[in-house]
Amino acid sequence: MTKACKICGVTKPISEFYKHSTTADGLFSSCKKCHCERCKKNRDKDIRAYRKKNRERCRTEKLKETQRKAYKKALVSGEHVRRNREWRNKNPEKYQAHLAVKKALRQGVLQRKECVLCGEKAQAHHEDYSKPLEIIWLCRVHHSNLHVEKRNG
Numbered sequence: 258m259t260k261a262c263k264i265c266g267v268t269k270p271i272s273e274f275y276k277h278s279t280t281a282d283g284l285f286s287s288c289k290k291c292h293c294e295r296c297k298k299n300r301d302k303d304i305r306a307y308r309k310k311n312r313e314r315c316r317t318e319k320l321k322e323t324q325r326k327a328y329k330k331a332l333v334s335g336e337h338v339r340r341n342r343e344w345r346n347k348n349p350e351k352y353q354a355h356l357a358v359k360k361a362l363r364q365g366v367l368q369r370k371e372c373v374l375c376g377e378k379a380q381a382h383h384e385d386y387s388k389p390l391e392i393i394w395l396c397r398v399h400h401s402n403l404h405v406e407k408r409n410g
Contacts, residue, residue, distance in 0.1 A: 258270070258271045259271065260274055260282070260284060262274075262286075262287050262288040262291055263286040263287050264287045264288070264291040264295070265287075265288065265290075265291050267288070269288050271284060273288045273289055273290075274287075274288055274289065275289055275292060350386045350387065351383075351386050353386075353389065354383050354386040354389035355381075357389035357390060358381045358389060358390065358392060361390055366390070367381075367390065367392075369394070370394040371394065371396075372394060372395050372396035372399055373393060373394055373395065374395065374396070374399045375396055375398075375399065377396035377398075378396060379394035379395055379396050379400075380394070380395060380396070380397060380400050381393075381394065382394070382395045382400050382403065
């Protein structure tokens with residue numbers, strides 16, 4: 258069976274349409290490709306609202322339970338060990354810098370501080386991994402935002 262997409266007008270097999278229980282034929286009027294493009298444009302228009310909604314969703318007990326189950330599954334399967342090993346092999350300089358910070362904290366050479374931007378509990382951020390003890394203390398949110406900004410230029 259085939260169906261014409263309302264947006265692009267191309268006739269495609271019904272496998273190219275998402276299911277939709279409230280329509281007569283049980284399928285969306287737009288194909289998967291057009292639907293995804295429309296969703297991306299909508300997200301880009303109001304990215305702040307989407308991020309806020311995602312942050313709220315991450316705080317729900319249902320999602321936390323799902324994450325706990327996934328973590329336990331990864332522990333049992335040993336998947337986390339494989340992923341960690343792969344990351345360490347791909348990023349030896351970063352791994353050595355992380356170890357140096359852990360050692361310095363344990364020995365009292367470094368003291369854990371609060372985020373320099375908001376005062377929350379902080380993580381060590383390296384601007385230059387070749388200087389492992391030159392760090393900036395940032396909370397998880399500011400730390401990830403900084404890396405996203407760097408990645409996007």
